[in-house]
Amino acid sequence: MATFSVLDLSPITEGGSVAQSLENSRRLAQAAEENGYTRFWLAEHHGMKGIASAATSIVISHVAAATKTIRVGSGGIMLPNHSPLVIAEQFGTLAALYPGRIDLGLGRAPGTDMRTAQALRRNMEASGNNFPNDVVELQALLGPVAEDQKIIAVPGADTNVPIWLLGSSHFSAHLAGMLGLPFAFASHFAPDMLLSALEIYRERFTPSETLAKPQVMVGVMGVAADTDEEANYLFTSMQQSFVALRRNARGQFPPPVQSMDGLWSYDEKIFVDHSMMYAVVGGPETIRRKIGAFLEQTKADELIISMPIFHMQARLNSLRLFADAQRDLAKAA
Structure with missing residues (x-):
């Protein structure tokens, strides 16, 4: 697991x-x-x-x-x-x-x-x-x-x-494989190349003094809460940030909103939804299901989760819920 x-x-x-x-x-x-x-x-x-x-x-x-x-x-x-x-x-x-x-x-x-x-x-x-x-x-x-x-x-x-190579394209996948280093892929902002980059890394991996076999970490955005509704509400902070990034109007991290309607255009919504296609957002049951499917798809050795949550207490709760999900999945494996 x-x-x-x-x-x-x-x-x-x-x-x-x-x-x-x-x-x-x-x-x-x-x-x-x-x-x-x-x-x-x-x-x-x-x-x-x-x-x-x-x-x-x-x-x-x-x-x-x-x-x-x-x-x-x-x-x-x-x-x-x-x-x-x-x-x-x-x-x-x-x-x-x-x-x-x-x-x-x-x-x-x-x-x-x-x-x-x-x-x-x-x-x-x-x-x-x-x-x-x-x-x-x-x-x-x-x-x-x-x-x-x-x-x-x-x-x-x-x-x-220990050195890891990070990537959001095929370049570092090739290099990490050639040097026999562990590889971490940023699927949380480069979803399109995730699976092909992991395939390239595993195929091209050359054992080294550092590492005998491929070691894969995958990064995801994650917001866990007690309910799906609360998690989706908290996730609007990150959605707003990505809209600001697309507009080249970076600012401080915004509080969540009840609805993104009126805060983004149709094209911006498509952009954010696509960028966040692997985001794990939801209540306990939802995050267990999504993580299980994601790990089955990627065969990752490690999941590194970025938790873009405005309120610190909610961030701490999200961290606890993801840890619970990991334990549940490990028991079921």
């Missing part, structure tokens, strides 16, 4: 603050640990008024310091925004502070708009194209020091922090 994990964006809710968002991430991680989740990952986004996890390695430390056993990591670090040496030092430091608990998920998108990406990267020409080489360089910096190695990450060297 697949294990469950949590992907958190440290949402900054309307009327809230960055400090409160980071405190909420800490509380959510503690609850995830108490409810038996495998890992708690945070994502790198920049210049977004509704996301507080831009300095991802710092937020990882904030969360790891408040927990004891759950793995904490990045979902992901956008490697083209950084030099491999800087990330090796950051995650080597995290591995020293929280031994055996740190994961390094890597993506190649900017995690922002092009203007902000330019401010982050300076050189936009080489960044994305260098991603495969940068991944290999980062692996070497985190691995044992070679005899003739000229550049050494301190901290970082020989920490062997």
Whole structure:
């Protein structure tokens, strides 16, 4: 049976603050640990008024310091925004502070708009194209020091922090398979390529020192509540956010509404519904059924759930209900 994990964006809710968002991430991680989740990952986004996890390695430390056993990591670090040496030092430091608990998920998108990406990267020409080489360089910096190695990450060297490749297309599926790394696919915003990307990864997988066989994680949006009606109501916050994203009008994370009528056009509704085709939204029975069908379809080893919910108490309740669903499905397997 697949294990469950949590992907958190440290949402900054309307009327809230960055400090409160980071405190909420800490509380959510503690609850995830108490409810038996495998890992708690945070994502790198920049210049977004509704996301507080831009300095991802710092937020990882904030969360790891408040927990004891759950793995904490990045979902992901956008490697083209950084030099491999800087990330090796950051995650080597995290591995020293929280031994055996740190994961390094890597993506190649900017995690922002092009203007902000330019401010982050300076050189936009080489960044994305260098991603495969940068991944290999980062692996070497985190691995044992070679005899003739000229550049050494301190901290970082020989920490062997586990690296995952994240993807929303076929590119990282090919690369993860070739390098023998675990692969996480973002079906929560790239549904069309999900099944073909997983097929490519499994077919092209080459065993490595890191991994003997393919390891697949799939990301989904999830909102669980006591009833289907309540879950659908809570999910309108994410629907509003996706509409704002399509309009290039990003703001703080909005409260839920009774109806999306009048808040989106027909085309926007089609766009959001399609993007969220794999979202797991509903009461306990509904989420068990949807997760069971999704895992049967994907054969994923792990499900990582992003819970875009405005009210913190409802977010904590959703987390508990998904944990209950995982236990029920495991018993039935």
